[in-house]
Every structure is written in structure tokens, then in C-alpha cells.
Amino acid sequence: MTMPGPRASDAPRLAAWPVTGRLAAGVVSLIALLTLPLTAGAQPPTAPDLGPNVLVFDPSMPAAAIQAKLDAVFREQESSQFGEGRYAYLFRPGTYDLDVNLGFYTQAIGLGAKPDDVVIRGSVHSEADWMKGNATCTFWRGAENLSVLPTTPAPIHFAVSQGTSFRRVHVRGDVDLWDGGWSSGGFLADSRVDGRVNSGSQQQWLSRNAEWARWSGANWNMVFVGVTNPPSEPWPRKPYTVIAETPRIREKPFLVTDERGLLAVRVPSLRASPSKGVSWSGGEDRGTTVSLDRFHVARAGKDTAATINSALGAGKHLLLTPGVYHLDEAIRVSRPGTVVLGLGIATLVPDRGTLAMVVDDVDGVTLCGFMVDAGKATSPALLRVGTPGKKDHAGDPTLLADVYCRVGGATVGSADACILMDSDDVIGDNLWIWRADHGAGAKWDVNRAKNGLIVGGDRVTIYGLFVEHFQEYQTLWKGEDGRVFFYQCELPYDAPTQDAWRHDGVNGFAAYKVADGVARHEAHGLGVYGVFLHSPTKCENALETPEGPGIRIHHVISVWITGRPGTETTHIRNGKGPAVNASRRTALTED
Structure with missing residues (x-):
């Protein structure tokens, strides 16, 4: 698929496009002149250079243009198990109609203070089509600090194995952790799933400080720490290990936009007391913004x-x-x-x-x-x-x-x-x-x-x-x-x-x-x-x-x-x- 290039009249949108070739100097000069606030779709002139592989998206951008870029990156990264490509998608607060398919070394990251500030209406997902459904080598990717509103009754798929993360995500539907073949993950933390989580073929999985309506599935080793509504079948009848509360944890820092509309890093505080469920249920969690x-x-x-x-x-x-x-x-x-x-x-x-x-x-x-x-x-x-x-x-x-x-x-x-x-x-x-x-x-x-x-x-x-x-x-x-x-x-x-x-x-x-x-x-x-x-x-x-x-x-x-x-x-x-x-x-x- 050939992507349409940015036009001068699309200045607020240019921050999401990698800049290369003879147009670079002119585009950089144009961006430097922009003074629109971050919520209007442009980085302020003092924004750091995050490089061509950090793609910053705004709800004001045409959905088709964003989707074309996501699809192009996925084609590059789908089977690039040992390649050198690395990508991060940053979504400014708002609602998007997108299909975000995650390949190798790709992260989808919301920039809100809480997951529901960024809504992906469609899907954020990972499959193993490149291995005909076998997800045992589906490594190195993640999603964090956003919400997913599926537009069909089908679950979203996050069929992964080791080296992956699913953090601070709110799924307003069901999640399947497999897609028909073997899978060997995985990690889910500080996330809420309104519906069911089905582990399917997953050989093992860790869920920490998570919430869902129901969990189904078991294979070899499923561990639940500080989870609301974990499965109740006892070990060894089912290979479930349930720890009622997480003893102590400090959640991973995450990118946000601060009160000036600039990028910042939120550093959560230590939860020294035993905890259960997500850290963000009451709004913004305790911590500092840097x-x-x-x-x-x-x-x-x-x-x-x-x-x-x-x-x-x-x-x-x-x-x-x-x-x-x-x-x-x-x-x-x-x-x-x-x-x-x-x-x-x-x-x-x-x-x-x-x-x-x-x-x-x-x-x-x-x-x-x-x-x-x-x-x-x-x-x-x-x-x-x-x-x-x-x-x-x-x-x-x-x-x-x-x-x-x-x-x-x-x-x-x-x-x-x-x-x-x-x-x-x-x-x-x-x-x-x-x-x-x-x-x-x-x-x-x-x-x-x-x-x-x-x-x-x-x-x-x-x-x-x-x-x-x-x-x-x-x-x-x-x-x-x-x-x-x-x-x-x-x-x-x-x-x-x-x-x-x-x-x-x-x-x-x-x-x-x-x-x-x-x-x-x-x-x-x-x-x-x-x-x-x-x-x-x-x-x-x-x-x-x-x-x-x-x-x-x-x-x-x-x-x-x-x-x-x-x-x-x-x-x-x-x-x-x-x-x-x-x-x-x-x-x-x-x-």
C-alpha cells in the first residue's frame, strides 16, 4: 500500500510522520513555526526529537492516514523476529477508530493520565498468522495505558509468549490469549477486562493486580496475584495458584501529557501495603510527574x-x-x-x-x-x-x-x-x-x-x-x-x-x-x-x-x-x- 505524503496544509498532523530526504529541512522548519497546543495535534516547538520510529497520533488526524501508517509498520514487523526495527505508537488523549495490530518490537501507548483517556474503537491485538497460529515465538511487543472498545462481539486477541506486556489496559469486552495454535506467555498487570479472559492454549500466564468478569482456561501453570475474581478451582485439580493480594509493588512509569500539553513521565509511588485490583480505579494513581x-x-x-x-x-x-x-x-x-x-x-x-x-x-x-x-x-x-x-x-x-x-x-x-x-x-x-x-x-x-x-x-x-x-x-x-x-x-x-x-x-x-x-x-x-x-x-x-x-x-x-x-x-x-x-x-x- 502506498501511503499519501503529508501536505503543507496538514501542518498540525506532521508530527506523526517520519521525515527523510530533501524535504526534511523544510518540514522541520515548518514544524518549528507551529504554536498550536498539543491537543490540536502538533508538538510544541520545544518538543524533543523522538526520532522517526516514535509515531505520535492525535484524534484530529484522519483515521485512514493513521491506519495506513500502522499497517505499513505491521507489514515490516510482523515476522521480523530478529530484525532491528523498533517502533512506539503514542496516542494522545481522545477516541480513535483503528485496528492496531502489533508486530515485533512494537508498543502501543496511550498518553492519558488514566487508560480511559485514550479509546481505541476497534482493536489492539497480536496474533501469530506468520507462524500459522503458533504463537510460541510471538515475543517482544506490548500495549499500555489505553482502553479498547471492540466494535464486534468477538474477543480481541493477545496471543503472545514471553517478552510481552499488557499493562494499564481497559478492555470493554473479552480477551483471548491465543488464536488457535500453541502459545507460551505471558504477562498481564494493572488491567481491567469487562468481559471474560480465555487463556486457551497458553502453557502458563501471570496476572497481577487485574480485574475481569471471568477467567477460563488452564494448561500447565497459571498464577494470579492480587486479582479480582480469580478462578476458584484448587491446585492440583487445576494448575491455578492464587495469591489474594500483591504484597508490595511499584507500577511501571508511563508517558503522559502534562498540564502544559507537553510529554512527561508519570512515576507511580510504591504500593507498600498489600493490594488487589488496578491502581487507577479511583482516577490518577499516586506518584510524581516528571x-x-x-x-x-x-x-x-x-x-x-x-x-x-x-x-x-x-x-x-x-x-x-x-x-x-x-x-x-x-x-x-x-x-x-x-x-x-x-x-x-x-x-x-x-x-x-x-x-x-x-x-x-x-x-x-x-x-x-x-x-x-x-x-x-x-x-x-x-x-x-x-x-x-x-x-x-x-x-x-x-x-x-x-x-x-x-x-x-x-x-x-x-x-x-x-x-x-x-x-x-x-x-x-x-x-x-x-x-x-x-x-x-x-x-x-x-x-x-x-x-x-x-x-x-x-x-x-x-x-x-x-x-x-x-x-x-x-x-x-x-x-x-x-x-x-x-x-x-x-x-x-x-x-x-x-x-x-x-x-x-x-x-x-x-x-x-x-x-x-x-x-x-x-x-x-x-x-x-x-x-x-x-x-x-x-x-x-x-x-x-x-x-x-x-x-x-x-x-x-x-x-x-x-x-x-x-x-x-x-x-x-x-x-x-x-x-x-x-x-x-x-x-x-x-x-
Whole structure:
């Protein structure tokens, strides 16, 4: 489809169109002359340059022009699993008649103070048509802070797997989390669905602080934390884990328009008391609004680690606009309260074997909405939060929300570990940490990576932890008083021999390891899955933990999906629980 180009008479609409070629200077000059308020469809002259892949839409724009642009981006991104395209759609408050189909590395974001300020009359959705309905590779996309009013009785589809988010969304109808084939997600938080949510084929799912009329569907591991009207069938009759209230959470920051009509970032306050349901039911939630002029607005291909660090050192927050950022040194976050917000799954790549980002052991840092991709030179880790120590951050914890790490897949890459979490009191909210099982460099001796997550801090709480395919312990937890609500792990597919995947005479490495000597740890709803494609390898235990009254592990499922004859996960935890193999594919704990 050929898109109509913008006309000079369409000046209020020009901010939504990427500007390239010989027209660029003239269009930029024209935009600089505009003084219309933001609600009229134009950015003020002081608006930062968000780059060509942030598309800002206004209700005054012709719906057909917006739809044409959305369709063009979707065609580019539909099957671009490992491409470099990154996009964010920003919808100013108002009502739109649109079909927003989300491809890879694409976010749809409302700019209102609450979700109902932006109404998409039509659909915001994700399917897996590019894989004939199989959504097990439908990664890296999201929707947040908007409402959807379906124009047909059919549910909207959000058929996704890991590395996706559905946040602060109000659906005035039904939602299906599948579209006819397999799906392996996923994450829904701070959202309201007026109708039914049907999980269909979803293998697992985490819902946190959500509201709906009814949930239907179950497969392997469904976890509900602080949800209004969760399913009532008990474990293990149905694989439902229900935690009545969310112990403590700080919601992910989000873009808004402030009282001047300028873009700003809303930073929600910590909900330290147990909570249930959405944060925005009474209107705007508690928090602070930070003007975008207090952010360094980074552009891939233009900014380097040096320019970003200079801005952070000068006291700026950081907005990563969509793109792939190649780094020759680590980004360093040292100021308490710093917000690092990515758009369009902005991606950091450490090219020289350094970390991509290092966060000092300070209060209240927020890292959200971006991915770290391992480079060719092996990094000791991709992201480090804090340093080993005992600083108390309970009153102002660091938050990691929608943070994803990847080793291999898009490019050849390696890292000893992905995330080192050494600060105390950190909150994690939707983390996918992935050693690639397909794509570029996805081979045992190429995309080398020992561990996905290593937690050294105390009182760390994670909602939605997905860790897959690492070559030693997928997750290694050393800190006290850790809490995990939902865990999903696939063991490595590609261990060539048992000798290559063994330690201290033990077959394999546990998917979830709580270190010896830890006295207090709590985890709810853990799924460990095995796909053994090569030699007849075995994993002795899905989980390994100390024994004792302070170690509380509830609702574990172990599944043998497929494999060579003789492969298995021999026990669920600590030498107990039945094996899963070709004869018995699924085993659950009774607690």
C-alpha cells in the first residue's frame, strides 16, 4: 500500500510522520513555526526529537492516514523476529477508530493520565498468522495505558509468549490469549477486562493486580496475584495458584501529557501495603510527574555510552527511543531515583565484552521497557543492579519492569550471566532472560551463557520471572527473604552430551537453585519444562533448595515436552517427586 505524503496544509498532523530526504529541512522548519497546543495535534516547538520510529497520533488526524501508517509498520514487523526495527505508537488523549495490530518490537501507548483517556474503537491485538497460529515465538511487543472498545462481539486477541506486556489496559469486552495454535506467555498487570479472559492454549500466564468478569482456561501453570475474581478451582485439580493480594509493588512509569500539553513521565509511588485490583480505579494513581525536559532523550546511532553517561552524570533521567544501541562501555546509573525508560523495546548491545548497564546501590532507580542483547565478546554480565552489601532500600526500592535479556538469536553473543541483582529490596515485574534456542548463534559452543539470573540481595521480590536455556543454573538465589510469584523455565535444548551438562557427579543443573545456607525463601507457581533434542541427557532435579521451615515452595509443575529416548527430569525437588519422561510427561507437587 502506498501511503499519501503529508501536505503543507496538514501542518498540525506532521508530527506523526517520519521525515527523510530533501524535504526534511523544510518540514522541520515548518514544524518549528507551529504554536498550536498539543491537543490540536502538533508538538510544541520545544518538543524533543523522538526520532522517526516514535509515531505520535492525535484524534484530529484522519483515521485512514493513521491506519495506513500502522499497517505499513505491521507489514515490516510482523515476522521480523530478529530484525532491528523498533517502533512506539503514542496516542494522545481522545477516541480513535483503528485496528492496531502489533508486530515485533512494537508498543502501543496511550498518553492519558488514566487508560480511559485514550479509546481505541476497534482493536489492539497480536496474533501469530506468520507462524500459522503458533504463537510460541510471538515475543517482544506490548500495549499500555489505553482502553479498547471492540466494535464486534468477538474477543480481541493477545496471543503472545514471553517478552510481552499488557499493562494499564481497559478492555470493554473479552480477551483471548491465543488464536488457535500453541502459545507460551505471558504477562498481564494493572488491567481491567469487562468481559471474560480465555487463556486457551497458553502453557502458563501471570496476572497481577487485574480485574475481569471471568477467567477460563488452564494448561500447565497459571498464577494470579492480587486479582479480582480469580478462578476458584484448587491446585492440583487445576494448575491455578492464587495469591489474594500483591504484597508490595511499584507500577511501571508511563508517558503522559502534562498540564502544559507537553510529554512527561508519570512515576507511580510504591504500593507498600498489600493490594488487589488496578491502581487507577479511583482516577490518577499516586506518584510524581516528571517533565520530559528532565530526561536525556537518546537516539540509537547518535548517542554513545559516553553521551548517555554524561547526561546521567549531570542529573538527567534517560529515555531510550526505539533502536539498537551499540555500546563500547557500560551505561552507569549512580543517582538515586533515576528513571531509565525504553520505548519500542529499545535494545542495548555491549560490543566490547563489558556490561551494558551498571546501577549503583542507591534508592529508587527504575529500569523499564528495554532489552539487553549480548555482544560477540563475552560479557561477565549484561546488567548489574547494586553491589553486595546491606543497604536497606525497603522504603524506596529499585524496580525492574519489562526488562528482557537475550544471548544469541539476533546475533552471535555470549555472557557469563545476564542479570546480577545485588541490591536489597529490588522489585522485578516481568523479566524474560533468554539464552536463544533458535536464530543466529544458537549452538551449545557458540552462545555460551552459564546463568540467567543471580540474586545476591536480600528481600528481593519478583512477579513474573521467565528464564530459559542457560547452561548451568538458570536462576541462582543467594539472598535471604526472596519471593517469586510465577516462574517459567525451559531447560537447555542443546546439551550435546551428559558430560557437557553435569556437575559434581549430578546430572544437569537445576532450573531454580536456592543456595545452600539460605534460611528463608518463598516461591509460588513454578513451571520447569524439558525439551531434550540431542543425546539422552537427564536433569536430576527441577528445583534444588535447602530444607527447613523458612523455605516455602508452593505449586511446582515439571513437564517433559519432548526428547530423545532416555531423557528425563528425574525429580521435582531435592530428590523427591516423580520423573517426567516419555512415559510420564507431567508431574505436580501436591501442596
